[in-house]
Structure formats: C-alpha cells, structure tokens
Amino acid sequence: MGFLEELRALFPPGRLLTKEAELAPYESDALTAYRKRPLAVVLPERKEEVVEAVRLCRRYGVPFLARGSGTSLSGGSLPVEGGLVIALNRMNRILRLDPKARIAVVEPGVVNLEVSRQAAPFGLYYAPDPSSQPISTIGGNVAFNSGGAHCLKYGMTAGHVLALEVVTPEGEVVRLGGEGLESVGPDLHGFFVGTEGLLGVALEITLRLLPKPEAYHTLLAAYRSLEAAGNAVSQVIRSGLLPGAMEIMDRLSIEAAEAAVKAGYPRVEALLIVELEGPKEEVEEEAKLLAQVIKESGALEVRVAQSEAERQAIWKGRKAAFSAVGRLSPDYIVQDGVVPRSRLGEALKEIGRLSQEYGLRVANVFHAGDGNLHPLVLYDGKKPGELERAEELAGEILKLCVRLGGSLTGEHGIGVEKKGYMPEMFAPEDLLAMERVKEALDPQGLANRGKVLPGHGQGPHLGEVYA
Amino acid sequence: MPEVRANSLEEAQEAVRTYPRLRPKGGGSKPALSTPKDGETLLDLSGLRGILEYAPEEFVFTAYAGTPLKEIEETLRAHGQYLPFHPPLVEQGATLGGTVAAGLSGPMRERFGGLRDFILGVRFVDGEGRVVRGGGKVVKNAAGFPFHRLMVGSLGAFGVMVELSFKVFPSPRATQTLRLTYGSLAEALAAMERLRVLPLDLLALDLIPPATLEIRLGGFPESLGKRLKRLQEILQKEGEVLAEDETHWEGVRNLRFLEEAPIWVKVPSTPAWVPKLENLLLGPRRYLAGGELLYAGMEAKGLASLRQAGIPHLVLKGAEDALFPHPPEAFFRKLKLALDPRSRFPLEKRGGVGEL
Structure with a gap:
C-alpha cells in the first residue's frame, strides 16, 4: 500500500x-x-x-x-x-475545566477566546489575547508563543502553558509538565512553546487560568506627535505603575479606524490608550497617579472611560485598526518587531524616514508597554515592483529593531517570512544549536519543514550554510 | 576533589573542553545539586559575577550567572524594583544561575508568576564548548528556539549558563500581612481555595500546617487598609495583622523554617494534593502560592515516603538522588544529545540507574 x-x-x-x-x-x-x-x-x-x-x-x-x-x-x-x-480544527473540545485548580485542559483546535468564555462563569479567564483570539486556536498559539496587548504584565503564551502532550516527529507520545504552576526538572513544556511546530504536534494542552480583574480604568490621551505619546509611556513606567496594557496609534491608523468603526477618536498625530486593572481600591489609587502623569505629559485631550460601554468604545478603534488599514490600501504587510521601550521614539522616527525613502505609507499601531511595534506597510500588489519594495522596507524595519537591541518578532513568529533575517539576530552558533535540536528530534526533517531555520533543508553540511 | 574555576566566558569554554564531566556550582546554597559525584570535576562559577546591563525603565537586566541574587536585588531596590518570582536562599548566597538551574521561586510568585515567567534570555556554553544564545533582552520576543526556558530547572544538563536576562517589576509601595489560624487543616484549606479564585491580587498566600494562613497584600499605602478589611470580611475572621512584615517574609523566602531539618525538598504541589502530602512523614514545611509550591524539611524516612507515593520532587540539600522522576526520556534524551553529546553535564542516566 x-x-x-x-x-x-x-x-x-x-x-x-x-x-x-x-x-x-x-x-x-x-x-x-x-x-x-x-x-x-x-x-x-x-x-x-x-x-x-x-x-x-x-x-x-x-x-x-x-x-x-x-x-x-x-x-x-x-x-x-x-x-x-x-x-486540527475538529479537535476543539475543552476536556476539563477545573476552576479550583485554575486550569483548563484543551485540545489543540480550541479557539483562544472560547477558553475565557468557558472560564467566565467561574470568574476566571485565559490571559494571552492575540488580536486573532476570536479565530486562532490554542495549538497555534502554543506553536508561536502568541502574545497580545497584555504581555508586559502577564507574559506570553509560554508562561500560561503548564503541561503538554506532544507527538514527536518520530511518532512518540510524551507528556511534558504537570498540572500545577511549579514543576521539577527541565522546563520542557516551556521550551516546546514557540518552536513553531518544528519539534512535534501538541495533542493536549493544560492552561493556567487567572481570576478576572475586578476593576478596569481605561484612559485615552491625544498627543501632537508620536514622540510625545512615546514619552508619556516612559513617564508612566517611571512613575512605578504597571498598567495591564498601553497601546499607541498614529494618524494614519486613527483615520483608518475612524473610517471603519467611528470610534469617535480625536483626529491627532498620536493616541495613547492606558488600561489599569486590579482590585477596585488599588485601581482607584493608581488612577490618581496616572491622571497626574498624563497631565504632566502634555496630552492635548484626555478621556477616561466612565462605564464598560465607554471602555469598549475606546478599545473598538484599536482592535479594528488592522482590518481598517486594509481600507486605505489594496495590500499591506504587517511586521511585529520589538525594540527596547526607551528606544520607541528613535525607532518610529527611523520608520518614518524609511517610509519617505521608499515612497510607501506605513501605519503604526503598537503595544507600547512592551516595545512591540506593528508597522503596516501599505502597497498595491498590482503595481509592478511595489510588493518587492514593500518587502524590502519591511526588512529594513526588522533590521532596525535588531540594531536597537530588540527582536525580529514579538508574537507572530519567524515562519517563512522572517527566516532569512534570523542571522541578523542570531550568531551562526546559535542557529546551529537550533538546527542540532531539530535534527535530533526530527532526523528526517518532516515537521513543518522549511520554517524558522534559514539553513534547514539545504543539505547535510550545515556549517557551510552558516559560514 | 578536582575543582576548576571559570571567571569568564572563555574560561567556562576552556573548562568544558578540558574536563569530561563537570558539576557547576554557584553559591553552593543547594548542596544536593552542586556537590560533584564520582568522576565529576567541580566547576566553580562564583567568580563569574556582575550585572552587565540594567535599564530600570526597560524592566530588564542582564547579569553573569554567578552573580549573587543579593547583589542583584540590592541594585534593583535602589531603583524601586524587585524580582517578582521572589527567589529563595538569597541570604545563603544563592546565585542567579543556580536559581535558574534549580528552578526556584518563593512566596511572592503568587502575584505575578514564577521564575519561568520572568526569564528572557540566556547565553550558555554547550557540551562541546560552543557559545549559544537563546531568547533576548526585551520583554516580548518570539524569535528562535527558546533555550532560556530550557535552562529553568535543568540542573545544568544542557550547558553552563554564563549570562541571563530577566524581566523585573516595580516593587509594591507598601505591604501588610494577615495571619489567620483555623481549627483544622480542612478549614484553612477551604479558605485558601476560596481566595485562589478571587481577583484580590495577593502578593503571597501561604498555608502553614496544621491550619494557619498567611496572606500578604501589596500596593498603595492608601488602599491597603481597605483591601485588608475586605479580606477579613470575605473570610469572616479578624486574624492578626502584621503591619511591619518585611523581616518575616525575608525569613520565609530564605527557607529559615527548614533550618533544623537534615533534608530540604521542593515539591510542586496543588491544593488538591495537600491532604495526601500531609499524610506523609514530612517535617517543617510551608505551602506557598496558594498551595502550588511546597518547601519541606524531612529525614530520610520522609524522603522515602515521598518517593514511594510517586510524588515529583527536587532535593536541595541532604540527599544524593536529587530529582524525581527523571525527565520524559523521548523528548529529553534528544535535546541532551543535541546540546551535550558527550554527557559532560548533570542529569545523566549512568549504568542504567538514575543518577542525577
């Protein structure tokens, strides 16, 4: 047969x-x-x-x-x-949700948001919230170590995965991790998260659930420049506050969001959203300090959500920004490079310069709290050469992030798109170590071949590939 | 006992290339993990110390693996920041690398998570003397295989850690502790389980057998009183309030309660396991982080009872066979072969017996 x-x-x-x-x-x-x-x-x-x-x-x-x-x-x-x-979409059962243990055991095809939905009656939720969460699955989130808007405070997917059942590329089934927050021995489940399907397939995933914050305080501040908004973020951090989320949008994305969902945003150069969360007495005190910091940051206008509906209104435009930018342009490329937070201003200035140089518009919507940029490079695929120019510009932005001491990707992963840039961030020895791990667990190179590792699949002489 | 010191990356590489079997040691605060076994050379990393980069505004620092935690925490404190996973054995001289290798967190892990939630990057020397970097120096990063996470709890199996990067947070402005004593373990456990699912943002939630809870709150001084009162209302119990609680918690996180016991063990626990664990022959002990982490002192018979019950654990002091169970072979063995093909480092099965 x-x-x-x-x-x-x-x-x-x-x-x-x-x-x-x-x-x-x-x-x-x-x-x-x-x-x-x-x-x-x-x-x-x-x-x-x-x-x-x-x-x-x-x-x-x-x-x-x-x-x-x-x-x-x-x-x-x-x-x-x-x-x-x-x-794996048909493997979409939540096998066990144990509120007392604060865990959910799920199949890989379970949609991210579904976990929080099922946990809600118990006052719990699953913290990682990539923008794709109404659609993307936990299996995929595990493969790519997905992030979202709350990573500074809550970390990425890896921290929220307590155990995995995995089938290795050689067909062996192993259980990694346990049912509690702590374990002994190497953190093999933590290592598996983010390896983009190169080391096996997750069959069952045990997730950490957290109590849903009691109170939120959501603030929208308008600035006359991106730099001013970026400085405000630094001031918030310096004040000793630890917001759940801090997001910035530039003029182009504000306009796109307005056109798409009429969020009622002020038409300015930059908007900053800051959200505090926690016990109500604590949030109340934090909000006082935040108000003072934002006042001193030179905001043109400040709005504070007075109700859950107003909070959702503030987030509506931000959440719609990506698809909204699609209205401004037939095609776009989105990157997710990371820079140290204190270099956000520098990075944005340089992205602006590159945008001019390449003659392509770049919209910026980003997770400012963790330095995770999301430049959207707008282009028209029907115009000859424009895709190539857009890709080159996107590549320049990635190199810039690495140069400033950051990362090629905060949450989207390397995939095929960024593997050519891996040598910008990692030395040959680093990449060879990854290759050796891949080789040891998958000698035939079958699992998600051709992703992440620039030399993979290029014959037996890895050393030459990286030389 | 053969011994070699490595005070730099190059010396660590040299040691790895020279000695067939190595046992890395930082501050020696966990002797069960850092004492060489037959045929092993002690690799003393206590000279590989110092903070390399620290930008308070980034919430990130990078330090040599042999840096004492005490030094790191003093530097952070000067900028109003701390290690949220609250590592133990700091006064006893624990280093950053040793803490990662053992995978240890303390009581305040309850608030924001444990060591695995805060490690961002590593530079290590693998079994062939090659320098490998994993992760990065920013709080969000999804590029490449996460070797830094592999180091957590690894007991040094995959390489000699040289540099480590971590995320840190601003310290709570003020703290207070509520101590409650119940009539029975079951009552105390029930109260703890109730608190676990409430959004109270507790800094610490400890169960001290037979029936005491210690709950630490942190935040603005203006809000703490109100939050404490609410806690008392939820539990319908006044308890005892410790307004000055720092010294107390320093003692807890340095595991002072274990001092009289010959054997020290970390047990990953869950609240559901507590009754079962309480039936074993354990000595002084405390369940941290809402019952998720047990540090227990015991004698040999206690350790035997733990093993007999099949409960995973890590011995920090007082016994040779440190890790139970051995990591899952099908996955672990391949990683070990890739990074330490000559079995220079710990966590090796030798002669068919689990010698760790």
Whole structure:
C-alpha cells in the first residue's frame, strides 16, 4: 500500500481531502503572498488519529504541517509542497475545566477566546489575547508563543502553558509538565512553546487560568506627535505603575479606524490608550497617579472611560485598526518587531524616514508597554515592483529593531517570512544549536519543514550554510 | 576533589573542553545539586559575577550567572524594583544561575508568576564548548528556539549558563500581612481555595500546617487598609495583622523554617494534593502560592515516603538522588544529545540507574 492508501484506511472520506478544490483553502495562511500545494489534508477528530498520521508520515518520509485556523502572519502554517496538512480544527473540545485548580485542559483546535468564555462563569479567564483570539486556536498559539496587548504584565503564551502532550516527529507520545504552576526538572513544556511546530504536534494542552480583574480604568490621551505619546509611556513606567496594557496609534491608523468603526477618536498625530486593572481600591489609587502623569505629559485631550460601554468604545478603534488599514490600501504587510521601550521614539522616527525613502505609507499601531511595534506597510500588489519594495522596507524595519537591541518578532513568529533575517539576530552558533535540536528530534526533517531555520533543508553540511 | 574555576566566558569554554564531566556550582546554597559525584570535576562559577546591563525603565537586566541574587536585588531596590518570582536562599548566597538551574521561586510568585515567567534570555556554553544564545533582552520576543526556558530547572544538563536576562517589576509601595489560624487543616484549606479564585491580587498566600494562613497584600499605602478589611470580611475572621512584615517574609523566602531539618525538598504541589502530602512523614514545611509550591524539611524516612507515593520532587540539600522522576526520556534524551553529546553535564542516566 502507498501513503495515500494507508491514509484512506485511517481517515474516512470527508476527513481526507485530496481534490484540488478541497485543498485550495489550505494552501496558505494569513500571509497570503505565499502559497504551497499540499498532497493531502487530514481532519483528525481524536489525538490517536494525529499520532497515526505522524507515524505514517515518518514511515513514508512525507513532510507534514499541523495547523489550526491558519491565522499565522509569518507563513508559519504554510504547507510543505507535496506534504500532508494535519488540520486540527475538529479537535476543539475543552476536556476539563477545573476552576479550583485554575486550569483548563484543551485540545489543540480550541479557539483562544472560547477558553475565557468557558472560564467566565467561574470568574476566571485565559490571559494571552492575540488580536486573532476570536479565530486562532490554542495549538497555534502554543506553536508561536502568541502574545497580545497584555504581555508586559502577564507574559506570553509560554508562561500560561503548564503541561503538554506532544507527538514527536518520530511518532512518540510524551507528556511534558504537570498540572500545577511549579514543576521539577527541565522546563520542557516551556521550551516546546514557540518552536513553531518544528519539534512535534501538541495533542493536549493544560492552561493556567487567572481570576478576572475586578476593576478596569481605561484612559485615552491625544498627543501632537508620536514622540510625545512615546514619552508619556516612559513617564508612566517611571512613575512605578504597571498598567495591564498601553497601546499607541498614529494618524494614519486613527483615520483608518475612524473610517471603519467611528470610534469617535480625536483626529491627532498620536493616541495613547492606558488600561489599569486590579482590585477596585488599588485601581482607584493608581488612577490618581496616572491622571497626574498624563497631565504632566502634555496630552492635548484626555478621556477616561466612565462605564464598560465607554471602555469598549475606546478599545473598538484599536482592535479594528488592522482590518481598517486594509481600507486605505489594496495590500499591506504587517511586521511585529520589538525594540527596547526607551528606544520607541528613535525607532518610529527611523520608520518614518524609511517610509519617505521608499515612497510607501506605513501605519503604526503598537503595544507600547512592551516595545512591540506593528508597522503596516501599505502597497498595491498590482503595481509592478511595489510588493518587492514593500518587502524590502519591511526588512529594513526588522533590521532596525535588531540594531536597537530588540527582536525580529514579538508574537507572530519567524515562519517563512522572517527566516532569512534570523542571522541578523542570531550568531551562526546559535542557529546551529537550533538546527542540532531539530535534527535530533526530527532526523528526517518532516515537521513543518522549511520554517524558522534559514539553513534547514539545504543539505547535510550545515556549517557551510552558516559560514 | 578536582575543582576548576571559570571567571569568564572563555574560561567556562576552556573548562568544558578540558574536563569530561563537570558539576557547576554557584553559591553552593543547594548542596544536593552542586556537590560533584564520582568522576565529576567541580566547576566553580562564583567568580563569574556582575550585572552587565540594567535599564530600570526597560524592566530588564542582564547579569553573569554567578552573580549573587543579593547583589542583584540590592541594585534593583535602589531603583524601586524587585524580582517578582521572589527567589529563595538569597541570604545563603544563592546565585542567579543556580536559581535558574534549580528552578526556584518563593512566596511572592503568587502575584505575578514564577521564575519561568520572568526569564528572557540566556547565553550558555554547550557540551562541546560552543557559545549559544537563546531568547533576548526585551520583554516580548518570539524569535528562535527558546533555550532560556530550557535552562529553568535543568540542573545544568544542557550547558553552563554564563549570562541571563530577566524581566523585573516595580516593587509594591507598601505591604501588610494577615495571619489567620483555623481549627483544622480542612478549614484553612477551604479558605485558601476560596481566595485562589478571587481577583484580590495577593502578593503571597501561604498555608502553614496544621491550619494557619498567611496572606500578604501589596500596593498603595492608601488602599491597603481597605483591601485588608475586605479580606477579613470575605473570610469572616479578624486574624492578626502584621503591619511591619518585611523581616518575616525575608525569613520565609530564605527557607529559615527548614533550618533544623537534615533534608530540604521542593515539591510542586496543588491544593488538591495537600491532604495526601500531609499524610506523609514530612517535617517543617510551608505551602506557598496558594498551595502550588511546597518547601519541606524531612529525614530520610520522609524522603522515602515521598518517593514511594510517586510524588515529583527536587532535593536541595541532604540527599544524593536529587530529582524525581527523571525527565520524559523521548523528548529529553534528544535535546541532551543535541546540546551535550558527550554527557559532560548533570542529569545523566549512568549504568542504567538514575543518577542525577
């Protein structure tokens, strides 16, 4: 029997897709500029089926990619040409939600927001909140160590994953971590998070839940320049406050958000959103200090949400900003490089200069609290050469982030999109160590082949690739 | 006992290339982990010390692995910041690297999380003497394989840590502690379980058997009184208020309550396990972070009872066989082969027996 015949024996018709029209939706993820045609797609409903599929791939040497909703912005869930796609969306059960233990045990296809929804009756929630959270799955969040707007205070996905059941690329099933917040021995589950599916497929994930904050205090401040908004962030930090979120939008994204959802934002050069959260008595005191800091920061206008509805109104424009920018331009590239917070001003100035130099508009919406930029490079794919120019500009921004002491990616991951820039951030020895780990766990290089590591798949002489 | 010192990255590389089996040691505050076994050379890293970068406004610092935590905390304190995972054994000389290798956090981990939530990056020397960096020096970063997280609790299995980067937070402006004693373990446990799911942002929530709870609050001095009162209302109990609580908690996080015991053990726990753990032959002990972390003192029979019950634990002092159970072989072995192919470092199964 061949590979496909064996797959047919494992998966009934309807859960094994091989026809061109059925495969098309799986050819790319949210980074739509890249497309690859897989050999087949399987839709497992139980973890045993995932394990069998992986073992089959290993036996036949067929590369595979596990994916959820395909919201990756770095091409992390782009199929391997001629490989198998293991689509996990049907594995979407919350297996156990134990409020006393403050944990949820979930299948990888569970949508991020669903965890918080199910935990809400118990006063608990799942903290990581990537913008994709109404769609993206926990399995994908684990692969990419997803972030969101609250990472300074609450950390990224890795901190919220307490245990994993994983099938390794060689088809072995292992349990990493435990059910509590602490463990002994190497933090193997912490290491797995963020390896972008190169070291195996998560079959079951144990998540930490937190008590939902009691009170929020949400403030919107308008500034005459991005620099002034950036300075305000520094002043907030220097005051000893630790807000749950701090977000900045520039004029272009404000205008886009206004056009899309009419959030009622002031039309200025920069907007800063600061949100405090915690016990009401504490938030009350923090709010007094914040008011003073923002007053001293030279804000043109300050609005404080007086109700949950007003709070949602402030967030509405911010949350809509990405899709709204789509209205300004036929196409855009979004990056998510990170800079040390104190260098935000410098980074934004340089992005402005690059935008001029390349003759392409760049909109900025970003997580200011953690220095995570989100420049949106606007272009028109129908104009010859414009995509290439946009990609080059985006690349210049990435290099800038690394030069300022930051990172290529705060939350979207490396995927295919940024792997060429890995040598900007990491030395050859660092990359070789990653290659060796990949090689040890996946000697055939089957799991999500061609992602993250710039030298991967380029033959046996890794040293030469990085020389 | 053969011994070598490494006071720089280059000396650490040299030591790794020279000696077939190494046992890294920082401050020696966890002798069960830093005492060489037969055939191992002690690698003394206490000279590899100093803070390399610290920008208070970034909430980030980078220091050599052998830097004593005491030195780091003093520097942070001068800028109104602290290590939110509240590492133990600081007075006993614990270093940053040793704390990462053992994976240890203290009582205030209750508020913002443990060591694994705050580590940002590492530079280490692998088993072939190569220098490898993982993570970064910014609070948000998703680039590359996260070797820094692999170091947490690794007991040095994958390499000699040289530099570490961490996230820090502003210190609470003021603190207060409420101590409540209940009639039985079950009552105290029930009160603790109730508090765990409420959004009270407690700095610490400790259970001291048989039936005492210690709850620490931190925040603005103006709000603390109100929050304390609310806590008393929720629990319908006055308790005893410690307005000056810093010395008390310093004693707790330095595990002073274990001092009389010959064997010191960390046990990852959960509230549900507490009754079972309380049936074992343990000595002085305290459950931190809402019952998620037990530090217990015991004699040999206590350790045997822990092992017999199949409860995972890490011995810090007083016994040879430190880690139970051994890490999951299918995943761990491959990582070990990739980074330490000659088995120079700890956490090796030798001769078929789990010798750690």
